[in-house]
Amino acid sequence: MTKNNEQIITVDGQYQPNVVEFNQGEVANLTFKRVSDRGCLGAVQSHDLAFSADLPLNEAVTFEIPTDQSGEFEFACGMDMVKGKIVIK
Template sequence: MNFKNFFGGQNKVQADNDGAQTVQIKVDHGYEPDTVSLKKGVPAKLVFHRLNESDCLAKVQSSELGFKKKLPLNRDVEVSINTDQSGEFDFACGMNMFHGKVVIR
């Protein structure tokens, strides 16, 4: 992984080999970026990478987007996102202290 692209800039959406929108999210003292913008109707993946040892950040979840994932330290975890509906959809850590948002247009 190219960590310069991973940690540089906000909401860098990249297209992967299968044409999906991919956004890398650093999990340290919250989520970077904390707001992700995606195009409606294009398959999408969020790739979480946890750097912080806090148990609070060891899980990410969204009832609106239908996922709950454990985030092992220093590893990428992919979450596929359904982009069929426009709107703003929240995600949070396991203790609901840190928040992020996916905006689909």
């Protein structure tokens, strides 16, 4: 789901969607909303983009994503088992 350069990821045992795209040079916000306590998805992290946070159940957590360089950047659960990707084009 896209809303004003914001991508929303539903966390429900997996990331839905697990790939999001942003345009290079534009302000970009990525919001995670955990709706289930299934799996190891109580936290999210990205070593590539230097963010990390707990994901409280039924609360939105938003990160501003740097778009100064194009490429593909991974994010994952706290245990690095469930993964997703941010594509900046």
